[in-house]
Amino acid sequence: MPNTTLLYNKIPKGVPVAGETLKRVVDDSFNPETVDLNGGVLVQNKALSLDPYQRGRIRDPSISSYSPAYEVGKAFRGYAVGVVLRSDSAKFKPGQILSGSWDFSEYVVLTEEEASSAQILENKEKLPFTTLVGAVGMPGKTAYWSFYNIGQPKKGEAIFVSAAAGAVGQIVGQLAKREGLKVIGSVGSDEKVKFIKELGFDVAFNYKTESTAEILKKHPFDIFFDNVGGETLDLALENINTFGRIIACGAVSQYNVLPEERYGVKNTFLVVGKQLTYRGFIIGGKDLGNFYEEVPRWVASGEIKVREHITRGIDNGEAFVAMLKGDALGKAVISLE
């Protein structure tokens, strides 16, 4: 019973490379039945979440940022859901589902303190583990908290969502439809256009083959949910209505770009005259309101549809790289079931 880990092997320059930046390693000497827990907990991971923010953490550690860089030569990390196999701690017992952020290995030993900072999930709705790190995990919380708290949506308004087929974008669009908004979404393939139309988006376009500038001019909006930054943000600033809100969730177009090649946004001066509120956030530590009463139920009933791009087993980082490139349709996740 060996333990397989996704190793963070080398700091990438630009786009990460599977097998080089990240690499699959196997520890044959690992034995889950005998591994020493030192008062902690042994968790068998069931789903590992692949998210754009992780790109920011595989950087040269001398570059400071809001979250520390991951350590080269150790396991790649991120949001995960697993089941307690053994416990040295009275606080945890076998069979519990734990959700938190830790090593991307099949098995992880958490200290009691680490385990205590994780969340014990009831999962009354019996959702799949992949969904527990997706629509009901960090991306779902991200969509839910920011759409209501920063977006301040009002019925009859319009919202533009970039990377609309992604883990966060697909939830935002469906929440917006529930609230009676017109929803415009940009994606990077015709297949994704088809997918978000099925979700109920009113306007869906492939930014690689259609003109974002023309479409936004035709469909003005009050809220911009920004997952990508760069030129799309510039065009959004140009076309957003007065008193618009910009939910700054990510800037995936800029993550693999060297500082000197970063896109320069020319329309920031419009923030003044349009009286915009442009606000960034990190989901950790936010008051999630009714998230757990509402979202798992909506997902279980199908009222909110989720699409996941599932990779089975730990690979050499191909799934992570594909997610960054936009090749995954839906929430990118590694399943270990």
Added chain:
Amino acid sequence: MPNTTLLYNKIPKGVPVAGETLKRVVDDSFNPETVDLNGGVLVQNKALSLDPYQRGRIRDPSISSYSPAYEVGKAFRGYAVGVVLRSDSAKFKPGQILSGSWDFSEYVVLTEEEASSAQILENKEKLPFTTLVGAVGMPGKTAYWSFYNIGQPKKGEAIFVSAAAGAVGQIVGQLAKREGLKVIGSVGSDEKVKFIKELGFDVAFNYKTESTAEILKKHPFDIFFDNVGGETLDLALENINTFGRIIACGAVSQYNVLPEERYGVKNTFLVVGKQLTYRGFIIGGKDLGNFYEEVPRWVASGEIKVREHITRGIDNGEAFVAMLKGDALGKAVISLE
């Protein structure tokens, strides 16, 4: 008794030109004693306010913006304070001080409706007319409302103010000192550095001779009061603390720049990770809270110092152009007393 007007003569390309963009014209046939009021009010202007936002209104009217373009061939307009000389309306009587936005002429005839949208000032503190369009007028309200409502200042925090010697900046810096903040200010001349140090700024520098990047790195801050946009905004994004607030008041560095030459801001992606709130506003229509109970009193007592750059009489636009170039020290105003 002729009437002199500052005429808006020609749409500028880039920097406005005195005598060409704006031009002094005299109407010799004007007679304030006999001019027909048609139910309105005759106001003798005492002070005309020169403000950066006016640059945005002398543009090609085909370019849409938050406020309509001024009409070429008519009077240049803006905030003004004057005294009622004659009135056809029962609502107004001679001697009253009116504050509002209208033609930059020595005399203006306002309709009853226009006069009703103006403010009647009591001026209990007997402040000079120039101050009524400055610290106690639009720039003072701009500073006061946004510093508290967007800035959300907390004692012990730090604020960085660009164009800190200007009409708005000088008030913001002094409000911030009152609230126990560390205040950093950038200005465009050594004379202005001296001036804002006299106002109590903790750090004052001339961005033309010192490195903004280095100074901001040495003095991190929680609030950025942005009057200038462009590169200063980019450096502020880089150096502002997590949970920082950016008060987007103006972008004077970009007003005279053609669209293709606009500065591209590369650090907008930091809005996400630093969880910044970046908010623009226009002062019209805002709830000013205790502004009138506090600011006129503070100015009268000298607790808030004001510096005005006063031009006597209507010129050919030289004073306006100088204000845009940053050549005025303090609030730029035309006095007609």
